[in-house]
Amino acid sequence: MSRGEHQSKKLKHLGAALESGALAQVRRILNNDLQAADVAHLLESSPPKERNLLWGLIDDENEGEVLQNLSDELQSWVMNRMSVQEVANAMTDLDTDDIADLLQNLPNKITQEVLTSMDSQDRARIEVALSYPEDSAGGLMNTDTITVRPDITLEVVLRYLRRHRSLPDMTDNLLVVNRRDEFIGLLAINKILVSDTETTVREVMNTDIITINANMDDTGVARLFERHDLISAPVVDEHNGQLLGRITIDDVVDVIREDADHSLMSMAGLDEDEDTFATAFKSSRRRAVWLGINLLTAFLASAVIGLFEATIEQVVALAVLMPIVASMGGVAGSQTLTLIIRGQAVGHIDASNVRWLLSREFLVGIINGALWAVVVATATYIWFWDIKISLIIGAAIIINLVVAVMAGAFLPIWLKRLNIDPALAGSVLLTTITDVVGFFAFLGLAAGLYF
């Protein structure tokens, strides 16, 4: 039986124990049988009441590890239930970058208190990590590096390592620095194993290395890791070349997951960190904002329709058909929007190719506009036996589809230049445009032709 199956068996036991109220058993499974990451996942997947109960059953010494594995949202939730001393204790065994992440989810005052309760060496290291934004390379990096000098032999390196007894997690390379602590290369662990022990570090180290500036944003870091299949990479001060720390793939995987979730969730006005099991009240409040913004755009669309009340009164078929024009524009636009937002996220789109992209979208708008104009016009004719309405809706479909794909392409590019999140603002702006243009084109053409 594999470990994975073991885990899922234990989880089933836990579920049964929870239901039967056998809390001692639940406590044992939580603290002895499951790994911290599994406990964290269990908390993320539990409704509030069970979550409260489970958290209360976790032993103090395990709280830190579990905490570290939770999403930001849940970290805040949990830490609001802990005293300053408990938070400080929970953090003792964690990596500096993880502690800094946790602290960034606390109110400033509490962060200060937690820092004060730590010993001065830990505090100094964490204050360095806190001095970088959470979403920068500096915020991602760890300072637990093993450094060696270039002129020693591998024999000496091996003796030095044996004195360590254990290496930091994800150590695939030792970092080679000169006397001024400037980074000069990487010594792969695997190289140490397969090389003659008399060789010097300089002879086997790799100097053709991707280094990362502490100020690089985390999405850029993730792209470098993805593209070059890295496990860890050194972070270097861009001014003096000194080694500051290293970033490891486990933290980068979290960035990739969050970045990818971000586009999906933002397009529905949700946060990528949204708690799946937030209470009804909290969920409602969060989503209400988005519904409110949408209501404004909906009223704007209604106002456009209102301009043509007289026309609709004469030809009710217009009211029946008008949602088709708006809806086709909405779908065509959101396809382009999604494509461009994804392209931006993976770094495909820049100044050199944006013009080609815009003209391609224009063509797509024309082609699909013409195609569906014919289909819709035909269907409309069969339905209403009115050639005028049929021609009007066909023309409106072409206009709205071309406008929609152009808006879907331009919006994320403009928004990004203005430093506004395209995934969040793009879909609302796009719907406004496709609704307003759709209704205006259709009803406006009708008003012009009928009067």
Next chain:
Amino acid sequence: MSRGEHQSKKLKHLGAALESGALAQVRRILNNDLQAADVAHLLESSPPKERNLLWGLIDDENEGEVLQNLSDELQSWVMNRMSVQEVANAMTDLDTDDIADLLQNLPNKITQEVLTSMDSQDRARIEVALSYPEDSAGGLMNTDTITVRPDITLEVVLRYLRRHRSLPDMTDNLLVVNRRDEFIGLLAINKILVSDTETTVREVMNTDIITINANMDDTGVARLFERHDLISAPVVDEHNGQLLGRITIDDVVDVIREDADHSLMSMAGLDEDEDTFATAFKSSRRRAVWLGINLLTAFLASAVIGLFEATIEQVVALAVLMPIVASMGGVAGSQTLTLIIRGQAVGHIDASNVRWLLSREFLVGIINGALWAVVVATATYIWFWDIKISLIIGAAIIINLVVAVMAGAFLPIWLKRLNIDPALAGSVLLTTITDVVGFFAFLGLAAGLYF
């Protein structure tokens, strides 16, 4: 200057060389200065004409590495331009899992030809990889493992490794197997470095290991890697416990990226592998399908409106206001849908918590329904000075928002049980429901009250 900056400088040189038509220079940069991953990214970010030109300038011996770094979509595009022999040559230096991936994008007949042109040992290994689905652990795994026996000393292991001269990429562990080739544990490379060389493998190996069944789906593999911060994991035959190969984090990162992109792209009816720079004709054809499906649902909504033509003729304000009801329902529903689809993707949602989730969503529908009913009713009253319409739209908003969030929650859960992709089918079905219910509730109530 960091390596990253070097690369971007080279890319700028390349851009300048391309524009001035200095093809010899472009060829030199492509083949000597840039890494395969960067060349692949350049191809992904180029419009078709430039892409053709660039691919033609890549030397034969570099084609394999570049090919491996391209998306499925682009791999097919490129391989359709190569002869069977070229494809076979390009693959010689790649890992078995990567070759299998590439072959899966080729027509069956060509795959056979490529396999025939390979030597028998390579062919046998690739046929094993091809025997697993691409999206399973078997399809992700590599067979380039280094195995050791438990009863030898680390001294012997070290001597054995030195004879290898180089280890496979991402080797953080050696795999320990017994005489029957059954997997029994992992020997961490770092353990070899820090332990006494007289120790036996058995004494320092780790047996509390997460092993992966070859049939596990790749999303499950990705979750294990994410949750337990793995760099590599052994793949084991579930029947006889024999070691089959290992999966490494670089391939898992690609799965995470694709899975996350999948939800985003599918909700707009796009493929996660969609080529950002596909030609206008190809793009139009792909998106047309989705527009066609949407048109059917739009006509359905129109048919509902058509039922109430007589009512609209009498009270044109209904036509002005009806899009508001449909649109608010659409937004509320898609928020729930997105939240649930993301929850499913990260594995938060199962039989044990789905009931809580559904009742939470019901409450959210009631709360936000009531809130926005009041706002919309008030705004409507101020606009039309008609208390009847104002009450009708308020009631319709409550009905549609509750139905929308329930549909947003139930749909992905049902669709998943039916093995239909919720991200793809969910949004279309949801829009149909919120449009139909929205128009029916609003116009139906009006018809009832006015006549």
